[in-house]
Amino acid sequence: MKNSYSNIFTFSKKILYKTIKVLNKKSIVSLPTETVYGLAGNAYSKKAISKIFKLKKRPKKNPLIIHYYDIHQIHADVKLNNNFMKLYKKFCPGPITFILKKNKRSKISNLACGNLKTLAVRFPKHKIIRSVLKNINYPLAMPSANISSNVSPVSAQDVYEEFKKKIKLIINGGQSKVGIESTVIDLTNKPKILRPGIITLFDIEKILNLKIKSNTNNSKIKSPGMLKKHYSPGIPVLLNQKKPDNKSAFIYLGVKFKNNKKFFSLSKNSNLKEAASNLYKTFRLIKKKGFKKIQIAKIPFIGSGIAINDRIKRAANNK
Numbered sequence: 243m244k245n246s247y248s249n250i251f252t253f254s255k256k257i258l259y260k261t262i263k264v265l266n267k268k269s270i271v272s273l274p275t276e277t278v279y280g281l282a283g284n285a286y287s288k289k290a291i292s293k294i295f296k297l298k299k300r301p302k303k304n305p306l307i308i309h310y311y312d313i314h315q316i317h318a319d320v321k322l323n324n325n326f327m328k329l330y331k332k333f334c335p336g337p338i339t340f341i342l343k344k345n346k347r348s349k350i351s352n353l354a355c356g357n358l359k360t361l362a363v364r365f366p367k368h369k370i371i372r373s374v375l376k377n378i379n380y381p382l383a384m385p386s387a388n389i390s391s392n393v394s395p396v397s398a399q400d401v402y403e404e405f406k407k408k409i410k411l412i413i414n415g416g417q418s419k420v421g422i423e424s425t426v427i428d429l430t431n432k433p434k435i436l437r438p439g440i441i442t443l444f445d446i447e448k449i450l451n452l453k454i455k456s457n458t459n460n461s462k463i464k465s466p467g468m469l470k471k472h473y474s475p476g477i478p479v480l481l482n483q484k485k486p487d488n489k490s491a492f493i494y495l496g497v498k499f500k501n502n503k504k505f506f507s508l509s510k511n512s513n514l515k516e517a518a519s520n521l522y523k524t525f526r527l528i529k530k531k532g533f534k535k536i537q538i539a540k541i542p543f544i545g546s547g548i549a550i551n552d553r554i555k556r557a558a559n560n561k
């Protein structure tokens with residue numbers, strides 16, 4: 243069934259077949275995941291991958307995450323290790339991406355992995371992407387479905403806003419539950435968090451039973467998604483704000499402000515996971531309402547608050 247937008251489709255068996263047909267032809271579709279919506283293409287196909295880079299206007303050096311149904315599909319592509327096995331068992335399928343050493347015999351397009359000797363692998367949880375992955379015999383390269391450096395999309399309409407009719411097939415899987423991108427952890431050496439997410443450093447330390455590093459404040463760019471300016475709503479963003487000004491939209495936690503025309507609470511009971519899930523949605527809403535600036539109150543640096551702070555810091559960076 244078609245939605246009101248002619249390229250947004252409700253998922254059904256028929257649409258599953260259509261999706262697979264488009265992917266087999268090395269074309270691109272937009273699929274929902276539990277984190278954010280993605281732009282999916284056959285990871286073995288240079289043709290499909292170059293379409294993704296072109297659509298996103300993404301620098302070629304910034305490698306893509308390769309998405310799999312489960313562990314059985316990854317043996318040809320990467321070298322597994324104990325830390326990976328422990329985290330896979332605990333969190334997958336789910337919102338976490340692992341950087342592993344790539345196998346020489348891997349068929350993943352070099353363009354997808356920026357010619358690196360490592361590969362980012364993820365096992366998404368959303369049932370639509372899982373049913374697609376289950377019914378194809380190649381993995382999917384899938385970056386977030388936004389123009390490079392914009393805010394990631396968390397609904398089919400958001401994807402439409404980014405690409406309009408340039409994508410033939412956008413599958414509507416509802417609002418993405420997690421609402422921010424997966425945690426990225428480098429497991430090629432001593433485990434290191436490259437991008438924080440709702441699976442936190444603390445959650446991972448507990449499973450691995452060791453202290454791990456977070457690379458996210460490091461100036462050296464290890465993961466190109468860590469480019470300082472990223473996740474930008476396209477208007478100035480000010481952090482750690484105490485006093486709402488007259489004109490700006492004001493983002494905060496809790497219920498302190500009654501006038502909700504310019505006040506946007508990310509979570510009424512200050513739940514940081516809920517706040518993360520509302521962040522990008524709120525950025526887009528504020529932009530649509532025509533505000534010219536966003537003030538954000540202090541967000542605690544604990545749990546999912548670490549990922550929120552990472553994203554808003556980049557959103558605030560105009561360099």
Ligand code: TXA
Nearest residue numbers: 277279280305306360361362385386423424465466467
């Ligand atoms: O939640 C997600 O991970 C979403 C959904 C669609 O699955 N995808 C996503 O992809 O956020 P993307 O392309 O927007 O972000 C991928 C991040 C980038 O920061 C990229 O630099 C990093 O993963 N990355 C990919 N391969 C890497 C590698 N071999 N080494 C280090 N970082 C890598």
Ligand code: MG
Nearest residue numbers: 385386394467
């Ligand atoms: Mg992205």
